[in-house]
Amino acid sequence: MRGHASAGTRIRERRIAKGLRQATLAAEIGISASYLNLIEHNRRRIGGKLLQALAQRLEVESSLLSEGAEQAVVARLSSVAERFGEEGGAADATEFATRFPAWANLVIRAARRVDDLERSVETLTDRLTHDPHLAATLHEVLSTVTSIRATASILQDTKEIEPEWRDRFHRNINEDAARLTDGAEALVGFLDGVDDAQSEVSSPQEEFTNFLSAYGWHFPAIEAQRSGAADSYLKGAPQLSSSSAQAIAERYLACYEDDARKMPLVQFQQAMQVQGGDPLKLAQEFSVDTAGVLRRIATLPDSTAGLIVCDASGTLVLRKPVEGFPVPRFGASCPLWPLFQALSRPMTTLSAQLNLPTRSGVGDSHFHTYATAQPVLSLGYGREPLLEATMLILPQDGPDTSEPAFPVGPSCRVCPRDACAARREPSIMTSGF
Amino acid sequence: MSKTVLLIEDEPNIIEAISFLLSRDGWSVHTHSNGLTALDAVAERQPDLIVLDVMLPGRSGYEILKDIRRARDTEQTPVLMLTARGQMKDRELALEAGANTFMTKPFANAEMLDAVRALAGA
Numbered sequence: 001m002r003g004h005a006s007a008g009t010r011i012r013e014r015r016i017a018k019g020l021r022q023a024t025l026a027a028e029i030g031i032s033a034s035y036l037n038l039i040e041h042n043r044r045r046i047g048g049k050l051l052q053a054l055a056q057r058l059e060v061e062s063s064l065l066s067e068g069a070e071q072a073v074v075a076r077l078s079s080v081a082e083r084f085g086e087e088g089g090a091a092d093a094t095e096f097a098t099r100f101p102a103w104a105n106l107v108i109r110a111a112r113r114v115d116d117l118e119r120s121v122e123t124l125t126d127r128l129t130h131d132p133h134l135a136a137t138l139h140e141v142l143s144t145v146t147s148i149r150a151t152a153s154i155l156q157d158t159k160e161i162e163p164e165w166r167d168r169f170h171r172n173i174n175e176d177a178a179r180l181t182d183g184a185e186a187l188v189g190f191l192d193g194v195d196d197a198q199s200e201v202s203s204p205q206e207e208f209t210n211f212l213s214a215y216g217w218h219f220p221a222i223e224a225q226r227s228g229a230a231d232s233y234l235k236g237a238p239q240l241s242s243s244s245a246q247a248i249a250e251r252y253l254a255c256y257e258d259d260a261r262k263m264p265l266v267q268f269q270q271a272m273q274v275q276g277g278d279p280l281k282l283a284q285e286f287s288v289d290t291a292g293v294l295r296r297i298a299t300l301p302d303s304t305a306g307l308i309v310c311d312a313s314g315t316l317v318l319r320k321p322v323e324g325f326p327v328p329r330f331g332a333s334c335p336l337w338p339l340f341q342a343l344s345r346p347m348t349t350l351s352a353q354l355n356l357p358t359r360s361g362v363g364d365s366h367f368h369t370y371a372t373a374q375p376v377l378s379l380g381y382g383r384e385p386l387l388e389a390t391m392l393i394l395p396q397d398g399p400d401t402s403e404p405a406f407p408v409g410p411s412c413r414v415c416p417r418d419a420c421a422a423r424r425e426p427s428i429m430t431s432g433f
Numbered sequence: 434m435s436k437t438v439l440l441i442e443d444e445p446n447i448i449e450a451i452s453f454l455l456s457r458d459g460w461s462v463h464t465h466s467n468g469l470t471a472l473d474a475v476a477e478r479q480p481d482l483i484v485l486d487v488m489l490p491g492r493s494g495y496e497i498l499k500d501i502r503r504a505r506d507t508e509q510t511p512v513l514m515l516t517a518r519g520q521m522k523d524r525e526l527a528l529e530a531g532a533n534t535f536m537t538k539p540f541a542n543a544e545m546l547d548a549v550r551a552l553a554g555a
Contacts, residue, residue: 142517146539150450153542172446
């Protein structure tokens with residue numbers, strides 16, 4: 001790890017500057033004081049979630065701890081410049097950071113704020129466009145308004161109307177007014193939650209994803225094959241408020257349990273080192289299917305890999321997010337993902353390097369993906385089995401020039417690739433709101 | 434003999450209002466509320482005109498309209514589509530499916546009568 005020799009020193013300096021005791025900080029991030037001591041004296045490497053947790057508690061960018069302030073600031077400034085289409089390069093960024101350190105930090109904070117706001121806009125746009133509950137509520141409100149308007153006009157415009165019709169229309173308006181009130185309240189409830197784009201949960205799938213996220217997608221008690229481990233996670237899980245979400249989570253944990261039994265954690269981690277993370281070799285070594293290996297890689301402790309699973313209709317049923325590879329919460333995603341191509345080539349493992357546009361549309365993020373589709377349910381004699389596709393997403397630091405890379409996107413609506421032949425609808429990122 | 438209109442819509446109060454409106458305008462109005470069996474109602478009634486909602490239980494109005502256009506008996510029957518959405522793509526979808534005209538809810542009664550009369554005279 002670059003700069004690991006002094007990362008511990010920076011952590012120590014930052015902790016002391018914050019007036020925190022070593023034991024207090026260690027307890028807060030869930031490690032022992034002696035282990036933190038080893039880290040602070042650069043006798044243990046640090047990265048991943050532990051580094052993130054320390055950085056969060058010490059209120060500092062994790063890169064400032066791992067790489068040092070100067071390098072991190074210059075790298076971040078260069079990235080901001082590239083993102084906004086400014087030419088300059090590292091020399092300019094270095095000079096700027098050296099001469100105006102406070103302004104350099106301000107630029108970085110502003111760029112980060114832009115990132116956060118764009119992410120919120122993207123999430124909210126996605127919800128407003130595809131949220132099934134919002135669509136149903138709006139439909140209900142518009143239908144009710146239509147009924148009230150048509151009925152009120154009849155009462156107003158019809159000079160001679162039979163008493164029974166008049167009474168019926170009065171009753172209808174009264175009923176519709178009550179429905180309209182309910183619809184308006186539902187809309188207000190929805191819009192009240194809009195300002196908290198990340199926390200609003202509107203489907204069992206989202207509850208399920210939040211449940212997995214709360215555990216970092218890793219379940220140590222199941223790994224240890226403790227009896228009743230899955231139930232202990234499910235019982236009273238605050239994220240699983242609906243019975244549908246509980247059923248989805250129960251199925252998932254049964255699958256996780258099966259994977260953990262066939263590919264025990266320690267052996268699998270050792271095999272990962274030996275096989276270089278090659279899913280096909282790992283599948284052969286453990287005599288399991290490739291999809292199971294992809295799931296296992298994505299759910300290792302502190303794994304940075306993303307995972308997406310879809311059913312035969314292309315509906316996404318599992319989303320483990322990965323930075324830079326946005327997956328829509330509602331609606332359809334990019335049809336060019338190998339995940340969907342795998343559905344047409346069952347039992348074949350596809351390996352592909354993908355380029356995704358960055359949030360600003362300037363430059364690409366790079367990922368390596370493995371995707372496979374396999375039968376999950378037999379539908380009877382003479383019928384094709386039901387397929388499920390799984391895609392593992394591995395972030396890359398940069399492009400791998402030794403193999404081709406395919407441009408894909410997140411979803412047409414938020415994808416800036418104008419000229420894409422697979423585009424279904426115009427993008428709000430290019431046509432504006 | 435008055436011309437017949439088949440109103441395929443699932444909101445009972447809208448059905449009552451439109452039925453009243455068209456009846457007063459001289460139409461013989463039949464109604465149907467289920468998307469899944471809407472084609473049976475079309476085949477049975479053979480209406481002179483169809484008012485078809487997009488959002489129906491069981492099946493969308495677009496799908497029903499495509500089948501109406503495929504059937505020889507109804508391929509020329511004028512169809513007015515109603516939807517609670519007003520986006521351009523919904524209008525395009527309705528016209529692509531074979532609608533003669535398209536109205537967005539909520540609509541004015543006079544607007545509805547004008548559209549129906551125009552289709553009947555077409």
